[in-house]
Amino acid sequence: MSNFLPAPQEGRWRALIWLAFGDAFLLFAGMLLVVSPLLLIFSLSSPLLLALLALPSLSWFFYGLMVLRALAVPPPPPVSNGILLDPAKVPALAADLERLRLACDAPAFTAVYINGDLNASIYQTASRSGPSKHILVLGLPLLALLTKDQAAVVIAHEYAHISRQHGHFARWAYMARQRWAALGDLHERNHRLITAPLRLFLSWYVPRMMRETLEFSRRCEMFADAQAVQACGADLALEAEFALALRQKALSDRFWPSIFARAGAQELAQAQPFTQLLAEPAESRPRHGAQAAVWLHEALCQSPDPRSTHPAFFERIASTGFDPKARLPDPLPWYLEKEAAAADWLGKEASGMAAQLDAHWRENSTQAWQDAEGWYARQHGEFANLLHRRKQQTFDERDWLFLAQLAEKFDPESPLRQEAIAQGLRHSPDDPTLLQLRADYLEENGDVGGAIALWHRIGKNSPASAYAVHRRLCELCLRAGDRATAEYHRHVADELWTGQDARRSALRDRFPHGMEASEVALLHGVLQPLFAHARSVWLCRDTPANIPDASRWFLYVEAYDGWFMRMVGSLTGEEDVNASACKRLLERLLPRLHIYPDVVFIGPSENIPAYCSPDSLIAHAGRAVSPVRANVEKPLIAHVDTGGSGPN
Template identity: 30%
Template sequence: MATTQAHRELAHRLEEEAARSPRAYLVRLALLAALGYGLLLVLLAIAFGLPLLMLWHILANGARPGPELAYAVLLPLVFGAVVLRALWIRLGVPEGYVLGRGEAPALQEEVERLRQAAGAPALHGIVIDGELNAAAASVPRALGLLGHRHYLVLGLPLMQLFDREELAAVIAHEFGHFGSGHGGFGGWIYRVRLSWYRVLDGLAGSGFMFSRLLFKFYEWYVPYFNACSFALARRNEYEADAAAVAAVGREAAASALVRLELGARRVHGRFWPQVFDRARAQGHPPAAVHAQLVRALRADAPADLERVLEIAARDSDPEDTHPTLPQRLAAMAAGPQLRARGQAAAPALLGAALLAEIERGLDEYWRERVRAQWRQRYEEAAAARAQLAALEGLGAPGAQERLEHARLVESLRVDFDAEPLYARLLEAHPDSAMAHYRAGVLALRRGDADLGAARLRRAVTLDAGAVRPVVTDLETLAGDPDLDAACAVAVRSLREELAPAAQELAARDAAAADDEMLPHGLDAAALAALAEVLAAQPRIARAWLVRKRIAMAEAQAHFVLLLDWRGPVAGEGAALKRLVDALSLPGSFTAFTGSNERALAQRVRALCGEPVYRKGAR
């Protein structure tokens, strides 16, 4: 797969080509998409045509079919079924509350007014969901051969965040997608990409002899196709923004973009993490989460708009088809601005009774969707809750017990400020790197720049390994638009100061094909413990283990663990995460499957020789 930097450079180059010659670019993209579909159709024709040809040959020559014929016929048919399933992607009505005829007349009239102004096709429905977003959804009929049904999806949180004019800007933006025909062609592009992911997932571990050839094609085709279609999606977003400006004016359109950016960072960076943190101490999801979400969105905390732009520019995702906030404002010829907040659009456009009904339904849907995940988090924290209760029953806890108590309070009691616990611990034990680290982060969060920065520097001085979690937390703080201005400056300075050491440590704890490798050097007991953990992962058939040579003789060992993974591609990442969480080695380690690191995998196997683990071996 292409690296992030390579993807960014390729997408940027293709965007420039699309701007110079739009028609040639669209032809190129259509041909590239047709190549993906064409290969799938050829494979489908072979899979179903070959058995029919064999049967016709046998019948035409009067031969008696033997048992070996069943295998020869069924094998390509099974492969064909995988390909056919990948091609048949059914897209239904978007999930959410579908407004009935006559419901929310104020909203229906406003939407229809904006639709006609944009020249967009008629809607088949308006859907209200629980996302802080809006979408133009085109549902194909007969793979798009009979046209599309168009739905406007509006997130209820979005309708609570915006006033009517800002909401109109967002609706006009979505109609800009419909009116320019973005939905049909873009939807086809999306289905090509999804078809390939499903084919490869279906073929992974299937044993088909040419599956490796498909993976080779995938390694070239999908990154290039994604980057090529990325340029189209970016251009579509700019055109849709222009439709929003034409509908409501530059001020309201720009204000909607800034308010959405600010609201999204507050919700995804603070609100939802705090909600799910409660799962460690509360056994059931909250009953009225959307009311809490609305209060968080409507809080009128002052915002430094220039800093919001800086955060948005720095945190750009090369996989996100939406341009960054500064890019979108520049295309609008607008500066960062927030209009005076008006009345929320949702009550006025939906009415109080329907608003309450939709909110109850979305709350119930959300609770059902997260219930299993919530329960799992609660059960996983059972030992931590028991440990906290035991520590609070101690009469005279020592330094380690007091540190663990502060960490557990911070983890389990979301509404409790644990910083005083760390501060009291540091009065008696000033050399606790962990206490300095956690107290420093909490001090920065509450706005004490000097104390927070001093404690974090002290943590790294006491324990060089602390630099990586410290830098990780600094990066999180840097993305908080509500961080105190002095703390924002301190965070920026600390990140620049500590980032080189964090990168050096990360490089030490990584593995590459040109690194010097040594035998692992573990004893029989350590290998038995490793085998026990690997045996809990049924998809791992074998494993090889070596040790990376570290320049410093006294440095902690770093192990490299190669796994023979026998399962779907989609499950590989989750299995690796579970393994990393469960694995304990006398040092740091890198665990990988070799699917994207073939040269490194060959070196590990060659040095290790026999696997250190085989499934079913005693």
């Protein structure tokens, strides 16, 4: 490669100075605290003062040791649970690595490992006895789901990092973040006055250090992307970016959920996810090109994350010379058109590596598998209960919706699902969830026009679903071959995403808990000690109450606070006594709940989220709050035969 891009110098020295300044300050503060008893002895002549300050000075000494201990953060391990490759056994990979190294003018990798991530990374470390070590880590899913040419772009990106020694900076920044995180944990437990200066420094320094280091890390990523474009070509780099984004979405949304969905039907010992990936299962990719396009449309709308070391997806796409707002190329790389990189580079070694990764995954997935088995059993029990109740009770649209969704999982071959959808729509013709199920059924059976009509109907009756409606209409129009209309729906959805109000409906929002009164009473009984210290407590979930899928629970707590403690806290970092009491109580009370909520504390200067509404309120002003709408049991209709045998 003849023309090399200059390394990103802007911000390098700023980031390095911030890292060095933090380390120097910690060293100075720790040493000062450690020698503070000696300084007192030499500076004070009064025996009385020395006697009074003897015990506090000892606490300063031990506090200084804890601060200095934070400086001794061990470096990250080069590889976590990776398989070391023998170059002699994978000559094809070794040859292509050498070709890419020469193209990128980079040093050779000291070792190459294979792990279970859909990613590639490097690790650089200096050695006192010899040259620096450069370690490449390749994920087996990356090699199994990308072609050799696409994977070469990813490796060229990593070569660009080591050619400019980005790994050394990343290692220092990683250790600094670990160090300051450890100090933050230390000061969460220690609010004495002696710790106030360092807590003030933490609150001032850490956000600025993170901003500078993360910004420079993002510049390094953009530089590596540009180097990969020069080494492999813009078209291939664009294809690799698209393919990687689609595979990441497919694995998180389809493949791994499908693996755990089998928990009730097979044993953990039978699960072989990495071996399955070598065959590119259907769940490892979008269902079709239209869905792939919509996934990319959504990814291109994502804003940069200020907490991430990587640029936003649209920025990475723009680095290849492609306009993120332009119509996507056709066809998209949503499936393997050629042999996978794992087959080309690893050959027969791939299956053995997959078996090792499978074994390690099973060792670490025991608890998650047991949780999935429990959820499967509860869902199957609910399905059996609905089938039994159908003979004895009059169902409403919510019952039919539950039955349709569970029938899709537990009895997909029978007409029960379609019967439940039809019955539910008879009770509530405009129910958006039932209409979506009906539209999905029509699409699965090839009636794309009928599905489009139903989605238009959903959008008309449910304005809050406008974003999802336009995304689905874009996908369906692409399937129907109407690219012009699809682009119209894409741009409308993109505009809705950028609007603050519409973004809340586009993102997965929080919903009221929707619990029965008896369940809320159980919560009240367990959380009663918390109510004395909390102004308000809300319970939300990430799915609507009428969806039987697994919900993630969120407990929002707003503690009582006073103006005086707010003023003291702003000066010293001291936490309000009620907020501290809430946290201590929840550590003891949460294990007793029948749900496992994530706890979110709402501070005195924070706005209460919109989803913390009366429907989700469970306590206010020290008192328990019952559900706004009581759930009324449906009448039981018993069928009695003339023989007196009782209900069926």
